[in-house]
Amino acid sequence: xxxxxxxxxxxxxxxxxxxxxxxxxxxxxxxxxxxxxxxxxxxxxxxxxxxxxxxxxxxxxxxxxxxxxxxxxxxxxxxxxxxxxxxxxxxxxxxxxxxxxxxxxxxxxxxxxxxxxxxxxxxxxxxxxxxxxxxxxxxxxxxxxxxxxxxxxxxxxxxxxxxxxxxxxxxxxxxxxxxxxxxxxxxxxxxxxxxxxxxxxxxxxxxxxxxxxxxxxxxxxxxxxxxxxxxxxxxxxxxxxxxxxxxxxxxxxxxxxxxxxxxxxxxxxxxxxxxxxxxxxxxxxxxxxxxxxxxxxxxxxxxxxxxxxxxxxxxxxxxxxxxxxxxxxxxxxxxxxxxxxxxxxxxxxxxxxxxxxxxxxxxxxxxxxxxxxxxxxxxxxxxxxxxxxxxxxxxxxxxxxxxxxxxxxxxxxxxxxxxxxxxxxxxxxxxxxxxxxxxxxxxxxxxxxxxxxxxxxxxxxxxxxxxxxxxxxxxxxxxxxxxxxxxxxxxxxxxxxxxxxxxxxxxxxx
Numbered sequence: 324x325x326x327x328x329x330x331x332x333x334x335x336x337x338x339x340x341x342x343x344x345x346x347x348x349x350x351x352x353x354x355x356x357x358x359x360x361x362x363x364x365x366x367x368x369x370x371x372x373x374x375x376x377x378x379x380x381x382x383x384x385x386x387x388x389x390x391x392x393x394x395x396x397x398x399x400x401x402x403x404x405x406x407x408x409x410x411x412x413x414x415x416x417x418x419x420x421x422x423x424x425x426x427x428x429x430x431x432x433x434x435x436x437x438x439x440x441x442x443x444x445x446x447x448x449x450x451x452x453x454x455x456x457x458x459x460x461x462x463x464x465x466x467x468x469x470x471x472x473x474x475x476x477x478x479x480x481x482x483x484x485x486x487x488x489x490x491x492x493x494x495x496x497x498x499x500x501x502x503x504x505x506x507x508x509x510x511x512x513x514x515x516x517x518x519x520x521x522x523x524x525x526x527x528x529x530x531x532x533x534x535x536x537x538x539x540x541x542x543x544x545x546x547x548x549x550x551x552x553x554x555x556x557x558x559x560x561x562x563x564x565x566x567x568x569x570x571x572x573x574x575x576x577x578x579x580x581x582x583x584x585x586x587x588x589x590x591x592x593x594x595x596x597x598x599x600x601x602x603x604x605x606x607x608x609x610x611x612x613x614x615x616x617x618x619x620x621x622x623x624x625x626x627x628x629x630x631x632x633x634x635x636x637x638x639x640x641x642x643x644x645x646x647x648x649x650x651x652x653x654x655x656x657x658x659x660x661x662x663x664x665x666x667x668x669x670x671x672x673x674x675x676x677x678x679x680x681x682x683x684x685x686x687x688x689x690x691x692x693x694x695x696x697x698x699x700x701x702x703x704x705x706x707x708x709x710x711x712x713x714x715x716x717x718x719x720x721x722x723x724x725x726x727x728x729x730x731x732x733x734x735x736x737x738x739x740x741x742x743x744x745x746x747x748x749x750x751x752x753x754x755x756x757x758x759x760x761x762x763x764x765x766x767x768x769x770x771x772x773x774x775x776x777x778x779x780x781x782x783x784x785x786x787x788x789x790x791x792x793x794x795x796x797x798x799x800x801x802x803x804x805x806x807x808x809x810x811x812x813x814x815x816x817x818x819x820x821x822x823x824x825x826x827x828x829x830x831x832x833x
Contacts, residue, residue: 332506332584334752334757367396367419367422368397368415368416371415371416373414374413374419374435374436374440375411375440375530376412376420376432376435377433377589378411379409379410380429381408382408385427385428385429386403386405392429393410393423396423397414398413398416398423402531404635406638407634409592409634411593419432420434420627421623433622433623433626435628436668452744452750453752454749455474455748455750459737460474463476463477466734472564473563475566476734476735479731479732479735480761481566481568483699483701483824484720484721484765484824484827485826485829486827489827489830494572495569495570495771496572496770497518497572498771499572499605500573500574501556501572501603502575502594502603503574503575503576504591504594504598504607504610505552505576505579506547506579507541507542507545507576507578508541508549509540509745512554513561513563514561514564515553516559518559518567518574519573519574520574520575521536522601523573524577525538525578526538526539527578527591530590530592532593540576546580546584548609550744551743552607552742552759553760554742555567555757556568556572556607556763556764556767557573564743565749568760568765575601579593579594580610588612588628588631591612592635595638595644599639604643604645604770605644605646605767605770608688609648609759609760610649611688613670616653616664616667616669617680617685618685620684628686629690633690636687636693640692640778645694645766646687647696647759647760648695650695651685651709651710652708652710654710654807654808655710656808658818661678663675664676664678694718694766695717695821696717696718696719696720696755696761697710697819698724698758699720700729701724701729701730701731703792704795705800705808705810706722706723706729707724707725707728707801708755709722711808711810715818718785718786718820718821719823719824720758720761721758722756723740723751724738726738728800739752740757742757762785762825765785765830768830769784769788784833785830786822786823787833788825788829789823789825791814791815792817792819793813794814794818795810
């Protein structure tokens with residue numbers, strides 16, 4: 324995954340300004356609990372950095388016992404998701420996690436970050452993006468056919484997945500909501516306001532939901548990443564600007580990115596739980612959870628993060644949500660057994676390490692049940708930056724690429740994805756961040772067509788309807804004579820494209 328400063332989306336940094344942009348019930352009780360402070364020393368230190376933790380319990384009465392143990396260990400409970408046995412806590416005790424892990428009924432506990440809760444100063448003001456020029460906007464409006472929004476001719480990705488033909492049959496149902504778990508959504512944008520679902524929107528940055536009006540919007544100077552994603556999914560077909568893949572469905576914003584651009588576990592757990600309790604049908608996840616690009620299950624801290632998020636995604640899927648996630652922008656083969664990660668932890672001092680993604684997954688993309696989406700360019704080839712992997716990538720969708728690698732047909736002039744930005748504007752970005760919302764839009768169209776379909780059925784239809792894409796071997800995307808990646812698998816399922824390229828037309832016909 325490429326980075327721009329500390330910014331954490333799944334959109335790629337490329338030359339020419341390309342964007343970086345990639346309680347609730349009970350679980351069954353486990354064994355008999357210990358006394359509230361078992362394993363907790365009589366005195367605890369509180370002179371360490373103030374860190375955030377997740378504590379995963381066996382559920383039931385063990386959660387209440389764990390809360391007492393947290394207090395005894397010098398911690399403060401911030402939020403408790405009793406339905407999944409996950410507690411968010413803060414503590415200055417350097418031995419907090421180790422101490423709480425020793426308490427009976429606690430299955431795992433770990434710090435969600437390596438930097439203290441006090442924000443880290445940054446001079447970044449958002450992802451670099453290429454704005455839509457006034458000349459291109461005029462040309463697009465002139466080229467628009469009857470029934471097209473003015474900028475739709477520049478959206479090469481819509482005909483690539485037959486969304487333009489799908490719209491003649493259905494725009495999707497207003498009873499379906501796609502939650503954009505991201506940097507926030509500017510719902511005042513004229514292309515997003517008609518379809519915005521305030522009731523399903525919140526700010527989850529602290530680990531507990533804040534529903535104050537506008538809390539879900541990016542603050543001035545923060546990233547427009549989530550706003551761009553939201554437009555790709557559900558920009559209204561209203562004679563203004565661009566058109567979304569599912570322009571008749573609702574979209575909500577669940578903000579999980581802090582002012583420094585980090586997506587921490589407690590915020591993402593909060594987002595999945597909020598979406599579940601609000602009956603959201605689809606979530607879009609165009610990010611990876613900081614500070615680890617890959618989270619190793621055998622590490623006590625990282626393993627606890629994987630467990631907390633796995634519980635949250637499984638719970639929300641049981642509540643009816645389909646989770647769609649970007650595969651990442653590092654050109655990594657996620658099916659390999661050895662990847663060098665040089666970026667983690669990204670909130671303090673990264674160090675090189677070799678990881679096996681099978682034991683150290685990229686989350687949430689590699690969590691069980693999550694639809695993992697790779698990116699294609701305008702020529703239907705895997706995008707130069709996109710992660711891939713046989714058995715890991717589920718499906719492919721347009722995410723854009725360098726125009727010189729994959730140039731779209733006229734009238735589109737840019738090989739990236741055009742969508743909404745803050746303050747009523749439009750810009751281009753590229754990355755698996757942009758691919759995932761195309762797939763999320765198709766999932767919303769399927770759910771609109773089949774309102775009683777379970778998440779499993781929706782996912783099965785996405786795969787069955789996808790257009791087969793054969794492996795592109797040898798894959799030399801920049802034409803320099805060097806093979807850039809190796810695609811494994813057959814025409815109907817392979818490491819570059821999974822089950823194939825998503826198909827919006829079949830989504831509304833089947």
